[in-house]
Amino acid sequence: MSGPRIAILISGTGSNMEAIISACRHGSLEAETAIVISDNPDAIGLKKAQLQGIKTLAVTYGRGISREENEAPILEVLRAERVEWVVLAGFMKILTAEFIRAFPNRIVNIHPSLLPAFPGAHAIRDVLEAAADITGVTVHIVDEYVDHGPIIAQEEVPILPGDTEEILAARIHAVEHILYPRTLQQLFHDDI
Ligand code: GRF
Numbered sequence: 104m105s106g107p108r109i110a111i112l113i114s115g116t117g118s119n120m121e122a123i124i125s126a127c128r129h130g131s132l133e134a135e136t137a138i139v140i141s142d143n144p145d146a147i148g149l150k151k152a153q154l155q156g157i158k159t160l161a162v163t164y165g166r167g168i169s170r171e172e173n174e175a176p177i178l179e180v181l182r183a184e185r186v187e188w189v190v191l192a193g194f195m196k197i198l199t200a201e202f203i204r205a206f207p208n209r210i211v212n213i214h215p216s217l218l219p220a221f222p223g224a225h226a227i228r229d230v231l232e233a234a235a236d237i238t239g240v241t242v243h244i245v246d247e248y249v250d251h252g253p254i255i256a257q258e259e260v261p262i263l264p265g266d267t268e269e270i271l272a273a274r275i276h277a278v279e280h281i282l283y284p285r286t287l288q289q290l291f292h293d294d295i
Contacts, residue, residue, distance in 0.1 A: 106133035107187035107291050112177075112194035113141050117148020118276055119192035119213060119283050124155055126284035134291055137184040140177055142196050158184075170199045178205055188291065191245065192283070195224065200247045210245035211290065213283050215275045217241060217257055222250035227272050236262050238271070240278050242286045255295050256286040 106127075111120045120139060126132035139152035144161035152159050160180055164173040173196075181189065191212040203210060216226040217239040223229065230238045239259040246252035260275050289295045 106135060108137040108185055109134050109188045109190050109287075110137055110181055110184065110186040111139045111152075111190045111192050113139060113146055113148040113192050114143045114195040115146055115148060115193050117146065117151050117192065119279055120148050121151055122280035123190065123192065123284050123287065124152070124157065126288070132284045132288045132291075134188070134287065137186050138180060140180065142194070148193075164196065170197075171201050174199060174202050178202060181206075188287075190287065197249055198245065203245060203247055208244055211255075211287065212243055212245050212250070212252075213279055214241045214243065214250050215272070215279070217259065218243060218250055218254060227275065228268055230262065231266065231268060231271060238262055238275070240275060240282055242283060255290060256282055258282050 111123060113120050123132060124136055127134055127136055136157050138158045138160060139149065140160045140162060141149050142162055142164055144163060149159045149161060162173070162176050187209065189206050189210040191210065198210070214222070214226065216230055218241040221229050221238070237259055239257055241254055242256040243254045244252045258278050260278050262271060
């Protein structure tokens with residue numbers, strides 16, 4: 104297969120991870136998923152990746168040790184697996200500056216809002232509470248600030264009357280599952 108070796112970092116359901124793995128399988132995304140890593144050993148996404156025959160690693164963050172020390176096993180495996188790009192897909196831990204410096208401009212994230220609007224872990228809830236009528240999805244390169252860094256793709260998603268968090272999340276996810284693999288293909292193959 105042509106294309107870079109990637110690691111996908113997740114914490115939960117892993118629906119974006121599935122979309123990326125599927126795009127790799129079908130050839131619309133020329134990349135190879137070397138490993139899926141989660142900070143949550145119970146993440147459903149880990150099981151989904153294993154069923155696809157993809158190597159996985161669960162790294163439980165300890166409380167009494169530094170974030171750098173918690174990240175060390177992740178960095179170690181990324182190096183051992185010769186990973187070239189780190190793809191965050193619902194990974195809920197904030198990466199340290201040291202980690203980001205290990206993959207300069209090679210970490211990508213997807214966020215469920217039109218950044219810089221509504222950063223943070225509850226973007227969908229926050230946008231509904233703000234009574235906005237439009238939101239969206241952002242794909243960006245990760246820098247040392249949370250939900251920040253050069254934006255490489257954005258797509259709007261309407262907010263409709265009667266939307267609940269679940270309904271809006273489903274509409275956002277549907278957009279993410281197309282936008283993320285497509286943007287990664289452009290990014291990895293110098294089309295952005
Ligand atoms: C997505 O909405 C993504 O934008 C955000 O976390 C969610 C992950 O969902 N960063 P999933 O685990 O890919 O289903």
